[in-house]
Amino acid sequence: MPREPLPISTRLETLSVLTADGQLDRALEPAVPHADLRRLYKTMLAARRLDERCLMLQRQGRMGTYGPSKGQEAASLGVAYALERDDWFVPTFRELAGLLWRGWPMHTWMLYWGGHEAGNAVPPGLNDLPICVPIASQCQYGMGIAWGCKLRGGGRVCVAFCGDGGTSEGDFHEALNFAGVYNLPLVMVVQNNHWAISIPRSCQTRAATIAQKAVAYGIDGLQVDGNDLLAVIAATREAVDKARTGGGPTLIEAVTYRLSMHTTADDPKKYRTDAEVREWEPRDPLPRFRAYLQKKKLLDAKIEQVIEEEITAELEAAVRQYEQQTVDATEFLRHVFAEPTPELRAQLAELEAHLAARRPARPPAPVS
Ligand SMILES: Cc1ncc(C[n+]2csc(CCOP(=O)(O)OP(=O)(O)O)c2C)c(N)n1
Ligand SMILES: [Mg+2]
Numbered sequence: 001m002p003r004e005p006l007p008i009s010t011r012l013e014t015l016s017v018l019t020a021d022g023q024l025d026r027a028l029e030p031a032v033p034h035a036d037l038r039r040l041y042k043t044m045l046a047a048r049r050l051d052e053r054c055l056m057l058q059r060q061g062r063m064g065t066y067g068p069s070k071g072q073e074a075a076s077l078g079v080a081y082a083l084e085r086d087d088w089f090v091p092t093f094r095e096l097a098g099l100l101w102r103g104w105p106m107h108t109w110m111l112y113w114g115g116h117e118a119g120n121a122v123p124p125g126l127n128d129l130p131i132c133v134p135i136a137s138q139c140q141y142g143m144g145i146a147w148g149c150k151l152r153g154g155g156r157v158c159v160a161f162c163g164d165g166g167t168s169e170g171d172f173h174e175a176l177n178f179a180g181v182y183n184l185p186l187v188m189v190v191q192n193n194h195w196a197i198s199i200p201r202s203c204q205t206r207a208a209t210i211a212q213k214a215v216a217y218g219i220d221g222l223q224v225d226g227n228d229l230l231a232v233i234a235a236t237r238e239a240v241d242k243a244r245t246g247g248g249p250t251l252i253e254a255v256t257y258r259l260s261m262h263t264t265a266d267d268p269k270k271y272r273t274d275a276e277v278r279e280w281e282p283r284d285p286l287p288r289f290r291a292y293l294q295k296k297k298l299l300d301a302k303i304e305q306v307i308e309e310e311i312t313a314e315l316e317a318a319v320r321q322y323e324q325q326t327v328d329a330t331e332f333l334r335h336v337f338a339e340p341t342p343e344l345r346a347q348l349a350e351l352e353a354h355l356a357a358r359r360p361a362r363p364p365a366p367v368s
Contacts, residue, residue: 016225022291030234047097071259073097074285078232088158090142106318136169143175146186165196180217185243193258198271211253226254227285
């Protein structure tokens with residue numbers, strides 16, 4: 001028998017709309033109202049400023065270990081913008097800009113990284129899941145939610161995020177396989193930031209792209225310039241519209257770069273070169289989108305100053321609110337199960353006894 005090419009019909013494409021210096025491919029430009037473009041810029045800038053502030057707070061000992069989102073703002077923001085409010089948004093821990101767009105207050109993000117349980121509380125009215133650190137576990141949550149959306153009807157779609165490192169986890173494959181088999185309204189967005197802590201993307205998979213993994217699940221795969229907000233919006237709209245109308249799941253690979261460290265517990269100089277970072281800096285999504293808006297005459301120095309001032313004021317208020325949060329060192333044990341297990345109850349009692357022993361029995365005498 002002659003050898004024949006396999007009948008694979010999966011569509012695989014790569015998409016970018018803006019060049020690094022903000023030049024536009026007009027034919028691909030998604031329709032976005034001018035007021036939204038300005039709001040998107042403000043949100044992207046707010047995410048950058050909040051990220052910078054969290055890093056400072058951590059360095060000053062005022063916040064726990066922090067995982068920066070710097071350089072990845074466009075990937076989650078474009079996705080969030082392309083969703084309806086009632087759609088589901090299932091993040092990992094680098095979707096700061098998307099969460100701000102969805103309506104998460106700045107101080108909730110701070111509370112999360114400050115180790116407060118209140119940072120896990122999804123703001124009322126949002127179909128979002130809390131920030132998720134166990135790698136790729138959120139793929140399964142997203143798939144389950146997408147299944148629920150399908151069973152309930154009503155046209156809701158679920159977007160779940162994952163990192164390039166997360167694609168090596170079984171959860172990622174199980175979620176996409178199930179979503180493909182049951183034709184679920186799931187959009188899986190992989191933020192390929194080229195690193196999983198110190199493991200480069202080239203060691204994560206032998207596949208040339210992450211998008212092509214879609215072939216194995218019989219679903220569409222789309223690679224998009226994840227530092228190009230317009231491309232992310234266009235790609236997500238396409239995938240979300242398809243999911244909403246019964247067309248099934250899509251795997252989107254958003255190609256981006258982690259410009260900062262993995263977390264504040266990490267020193268990337270030990271495993272990647274400065275030259276690599278410098279190579280990516282011109283593709284930073286923030287100045288790219290800013291250049292696009294300037295060319296469209298939607299941003300000038302005065303507007304930018306107003307935006308910066310508004311963000312600074314919001315940040316100051318958020319830091320105050322964050323630092324006013326009462327500290328309860330036992331709360332992490334109270335939120336594991338609705339009904340704590342005997343082991344948890346014993347651990348809680350031990351911790352409470354330990355804290356009580358460290359507390360001064362009575363207030364210290366005033367110094368005369
Ligand atoms: C199940 C699990 N294994 C290991 C870790 C430790 N860990 C935290 S982040 C990370 C790398 C994740 O890389 P990637 O998925 O590319 O996401 P990125 O950090 O680049 O956003 C690892 C291994 C974890 N949080 N969860
Ligand atoms: Mg990564």
